[in-house]
Amino acid sequence: MSGPVSPRLLRSLLPPLSLAAILIAIFYLQPRTMSYFGLNLLLNLAVPIALATIAQMFILCVNELDLSIGGFVSLVACITATWLHDTPLLGVAALAGLIAAYAGLGALIHLRNLPSIVVTLGMSFVWLGLAVLVLPTPGGKAPDYIRALMTLKPALVPFPIIAAVGLALVVHLFIMRSAWGTVLRGAGGNPRSLERAGWSLLRIKMTMFALAGFFGVLSGMALVGLTTSADANIALRYTLLSIAGVILGGGEFVGGRISPIGAVIGAMTLALAGSFLSFLRLNPDWQIGAQGAILIIVLALRVLISRAETRT
């Protein structure tokens, strides 16, 4: 008899298993996707979503919720397609300023003990408004180097896969394995204990928000690299997608329980779920509903499997 497998390990296996399941279903429905070209097309738009999901994960890790990440990514996209393209220095300064603004947001939320949901709800208007001001009508142009990077065609393995794996590993090493990352996660588990041990919660919150801002900026830049131009409403859906991605990946809303690898996989799964539906060729009336249904099914599977595991 083999030794008992820990439930935690099984739980962490669930996200990759659901990703594999959906991928196999897609391959079955449309064998053409099983190629370098097919995988590239299937997955490239998942890269910015994965980046936004990682950003959201940092926020969730300290028991906050960011309802503004979609608006933020939109704003970054607008700035990337305009200022960063036309006047790189100004663009870089603006993006750095945005990261600082995120850190400031973290400080504000912590110092005044504000509910992050409302603050970020307010910020979602601010980001969107700024995006409209920066780019009143859709347009702009992605800087060439970003475009070149996002359309890179490395040998053997498609770029989106390399990007996703790299992202997951780097963030995993940082937040899950490093000594500093451990402290950051601890702040989600029991902030009081951190404070008693002499850590500054203010600095931790600011760090986490700044990290979220940083990955939000990367997400916006990656997005523009794919779409070649921006508009103010380009990424509003990322807010909910990113939350769903973190949860699908095994993260939780409170308690600092997160998984970067899971989050990236969750984002990929969500992106693929949409594709899976279009391969099914449903009646247009129900295509929207099917998007909801597939989310429910994937999450329900997660629960059913983990329930079955706990029973044995």
Added chain:
Amino acid sequence: MTNPSDPIIRLRGVEKSFGAVRALAGVSLDLAPGECFGLVGHNGAGKSTLMNLLSGNLRPDSGSIEIGGQDVTAGYSPQVAVRHGVRCVYQELSLCPNLTVAENARITHPAIAGIGWRRRARALIGEMLDRVFPGHGISTDDVTGDLSIARRQMVEIARAFAVTEAEARVVILDEPTSSLDSVAAGKLLAHVRRYVEGGGTVVLISHLLGEILGTCDRIAVMRDGGVVALDAASGFTRNSLVAAMGSVAETAPAAARGRAALRDSAPKVVEARPARPETLSLAAHKGEVVGLAGLSGQGQTELLVQVFDHAAGTQVGGKVALVAGDRQSDGIFPLWSISQNISIGSLRQFLNGFLLDHDRADAFAEKWKERIGIRTPDVFQPILSLSGGNQQKALFARALGAPADIIVMDDPMRGVDVGTKQEVYAMIRDEAARGRTFLWYTTEMDELRNCDHVYVFREGAIVADLPRAEMTEERVLHASFRADA
């Protein structure tokens, strides 16, 4: 080896008020290296507040704190305390439940960082756990949230004693044994002695006077925010301590009260079995006080919840109310007042038609506050303004006041002072005499003596069924450990 002339910590006239509540009214204390200093006092006497000042979590309103002859009052903070080697195990646990045991060690030991930190953290905490609690059964890679409350307490204690670059000169233990069974508590106290003999200082807060008398070198008794007695441990007896605390001297628990006959005469109201093979089943008759014994975390709480939920497979004849032991996670509603916390268990009584009559609910809470002696100006204060023990009393009031026939108690005396305990015991006996049935899980042997019948739990199963007459400490302990262990 105590040398009072050269204290490591010196508190001078420390005062602290929370609004109208004067928690500390000018306390002066010296702690010497190499001594174990005991601190006792009724619930709300100010013990935890004093320790929070010492560990930098609260600022004194006035007075000074010196460490090693250096005045640190200005700008004293947890960081400064840690730098001076002051460690604290708090009354409410302060581990990060999402981190592993080793990762939690890293939180309080900033020196563990850089390449290979994880290995060093594992070694540090693992060795200390082995040293303090041999046979603890905890892996350093366990996530602490998955551990039982007793094991979490062990990790927390081991973490406080562990030494990296910052030494541990003073370790404060605020009711460290309240969640430990007697075996683990014994291991801890033995370690405390070893530690102080090596020159360290320990401040031990406990309501278990035997522990204090047996472990400490000196003992201070606090009452209403001040130190009312301070002497070498040898200068106190159990009775003199109790007297100094202002509680009525402890009387021996009512001996066998000739209630064994209940089993034969009164109807059976509870019949429950743990979900384990090879277990006895538990029965309780109307008016009985049934004890659930054994080491902590052996399935007693689960069985109580099973009875509370009227779960399938249990026969429960009547309404059930519960007194939580883990008050933070199972009992308290932190945003509510004392009154709201007490009355939530019996709201139906205060209905006028569909609507609640708040005045009646408040009067009810006020009555119970008096009856059970909750130390507070009025019941409209927030529940969190109460000391740990007084919060526990509010939970008692909630359950005893509820219209329940059966009351299940999940190690309910954690952090309750001796005086109050005696009153609660008496109350339980009265209520039992009136026909209420009690299921009482406790980790304290003394409390079992209040029970008419005792079931001993081990590894989730009931392994012994002892009527009051046959119950002895030896038999309970014997049943608590596996024969082959």
Added chain:
Amino acid sequence: MSAARRLLGQPWLWAWLGALAVWLATAAYTDGKGSGEVLSAALTFGAFFVIVALGQMFVITLGPGNVDLSIPACMTLAGTVSMKTMGGAAGMIPLGLALALAIGAAVGVTNFALIRLLRIPPIIATLSASFIFQSAAIWWNRGLRVKPPQPLADFTTAKIAGIPFIAILVIVLALVAHVVLTRTLYGRGVIAIGQNMRAAHLAGIRVERIRAATYILCAALAGLCGFLLAGFSGGAALNMGEEYLLSSIAVVVIGGTSVAGGFANVPGLWGAALFLFLLVTMLNTFGAGAGLRMVLTGLIIIGVIVAASGGTRKT
């Protein structure tokens, strides 16, 4: 002195102050012209926000993570189905209303089933379900805008002495909700669950029943709002509820209810609903462009929250 401090401690105060401030600012800009009418309009549109926010408030009070994102879809579904069923016939109004409420209840049951049986976090469960409800609304009448029966339209637009009738109705509804929240077992249960679900269970509260009732109540109120709004604006549109997604949350939280759960208040809802409407009106009146308007809206919402927090720690 202590009365003043008690007033300052009221959670609803800041929303009302905010509403008053933006109203005065608008009036000052227009020299007081039309400020009465603005108020009347604010009462009308505020009423719709308050209806859904009442339900959302109970849900949010259930504790961290509880939120209903299916409100827009529920409004659309209830609105379209009831309008199509009534087909403009006055005699069908009671049936239409019952249908709207029943659809709301069904939506609530679905939401709760997903949350409870499949243990999906509410934020994702209600969001996913909302796509299905939206599809159902599309499938049911393919986006056609059926006109409401005339008496319903008249009812929703009627005014008594300049005060919109619907506002009076919703004020009464809010009073009832206030009593439910503070003086019933159900309200007590919701607040207790929001503070600590396990403790609530162990204190003898019927946790799951109350949670179910709350999600059903919230969706039923959304259904009612969809019905009334369709009557008010001349028919149900597929996108009629879009605005109510974020607004319902904003109204609840600006109104002083704790997003961490366990603490709620009803008067703040009206204050916040008026505030949000008057804020947009003010910025429109000032002639701010769309971008600037959104930036200011966001900053002012944050400003109110910062002012209301007063630096106190709660959670």
Added chain:
Amino acid sequence: ETADKRIALSNNYAGNSWRQAMLRSWEKVTGQAVADGQVAAADAFTTAENQVTEQAAQIQNLILQGYDAIVINAASPEGLNGAVKEACDAGVTVVSFDGIVTEPCAWRIAVDFKQMGKDEVLYLAERLPDGGNLLEIRGLAGVFVDDAISAGIHEGVAETGKFEIVGSVHGNWAQDVAQKAVAGILPSLPEIVGVVTQGGDGYGAAQAIAATGRDMPVIVMGNRHDELTWWKEQKDANGYETMSVSIAPGVSTLAFWVAQQILDGQDVPKDLTVPFLRIDQDTLEDSLANTEAGGVANVEYSLEDAKGVIAGAM
């Protein structure tokens, strides 16, 4: 010969009556074409929330599914260029309509939205020779159609020199949002002689204005059935005069036939224009009779119509 060709519709939003009418016209016309064997398949795909990223992913999926042509109503004129380029590179014919794309490899069936906005003002100038104050109801901020129509309106105002826009609100092309925004700003405005709109919001404006008891200004309508009905009622009651203009949802069927013609090897210019559908005082009754209750005034295109449009552009 296109009997074995497969055409897909990529649509980015389905949440209003116009889009629903568009989808239904597509279904009706292409369903017949498939039944007649003119093409092998003509499937419609729609995403939920008017989002570039989702539609880009959808287009990429359609490429993978091997469609020969993709007909697009785009969420953004530029944002989809990456995906459209990929489609062209994969040999797929791309035809955009209504929401057009700027990628050069795609065909465009454009409506001159700017002209549409300008026409509204020109009409008002004719109706109201004395000029006066206008209220502008805009669409969704940051979307190019909103910007184009608004630019046309402002150009018209500048050119005619009679009007002043005293208020501008965003109605998000939704009835209830427009109603709310107008009700809020109206009390502070001076007398209004006309309301310029973008479609889908005229009836909401009328409701809001009626609630205040002001004189009803000339509200330019947007071809929705409820707008036309309201206009008809007013016309019968007090001779109310206005006009109504919008793009016909059936333009999706024109795009379908254009795609079919391209696949058939016909020479089709990259840029085609369709006229918008305008209803005037004298055509109101006819149009109303032909519009489904609760729907949008519509025109569907046949293969011959499409050939005519193409020929006209050569």
